[in-house]
Amino acid sequence: MIDKIDMTILSILQDQGRTSNADIARAVGMAPSAVLERMRKLERKGVIRGFEAVLRPKDVGFALTAFTFVRADEGVGSTDIGKALSRVPGVLETHYTAGQDSYLLKVRARDTEHLQLILQEFGAIPGVRDTRTTVVLTTLKESRSLPLADDAATGRQEQRGTTKEQSKE
């Protein structure tokens, strides 16, 4: 369903999201139109969900990163509270976890004061029992890049520690 060439295309795009079709075509040794069609298919199937610019958070006013564990009272299988948490601006990620804490959130805030406001918003959501927050001092690596090269030997080597050596926050 998803062959080696697709893997190479995905591998390129997860690291260099704006690589032109023409360049990808050259990399995989196919006609640009063929690559275009593969990309479309991958997007249509949902394998490619979209493309994001990677910004340096502090440069756009978000100096604080934190992870918050939220314990919630809700029926098994329901994720309504998780959805409500996800809607709070500054919440980048919402994971429903296996532990006793129901949710693990990744949050970005402008400063500690802003973080406090966000935590208050969490508390105001019905069903949220309590929260526990860990503030990040420094982010050493932050990427989406999966080690696709490991399995299919796509020809591209594993990238190490490369991407995003972030500055202090």
Added chain:
Amino acid sequence: MIDKIDMTILSILQDQGRTSNADIARAVGMAPSAVLERMRKLERKGVIRGFEAVLRPKDVGFALTAFTFVRADEGVGSTDIGKALSRVPGVLETHYTAGQDSYLLKVRARDTEHLQLILQEFGAIPGVRDTRTTVVLTTLKESRSLPLADDAATGRQEQRGTTKEQSKE
């Protein structure tokens, strides 16, 4: 240093990373060449770190997401262990935290067996004292998109829960 127009450009790109220069130019009401120059400047200054395709992990063989806390023995201010942890394939994020746990890692693995291997690699790094892992059952939201609209009123409205309604893992 970074004006409202830059913010609009960044806001567009963090959600639609492959938006063409021409489209961005139309959105901000400027000539394409001007937008191109702004983007180049933003990349050169490091505000834009790069572009990533957002892939659905399970479609490329990574069905498991986990967060691992690592306690490490190392001198204050040193992040050598963090760098070693970052080099382990499957480690997407490495955060140095303020808590008693030294590092918080975001990890993606193919399956539980693979996760075990990764945790063993952590344990093999000198200075790593112990690890504690929380497995993610479902990811409700996973994005990089910062609520830039909040501060400067760039004209683009806040995006809610939109991006990435992910399937179970």
Added chain:
DNA sequence: GTTGAAAATCGCCGTTA
């Protein structure tokens, strides 16, 4: 920042294996 023009790319479609 804008304009304008050349080079490259995009993206559709008919053809082919």
Added chain:
DNA sequence: TAACGGCGATTTTCAAC
């Protein structure tokens, strides 16, 4: 079904203003 090739529309990119 998937890839190729061709071609017009669009975009990228650079120079001059």
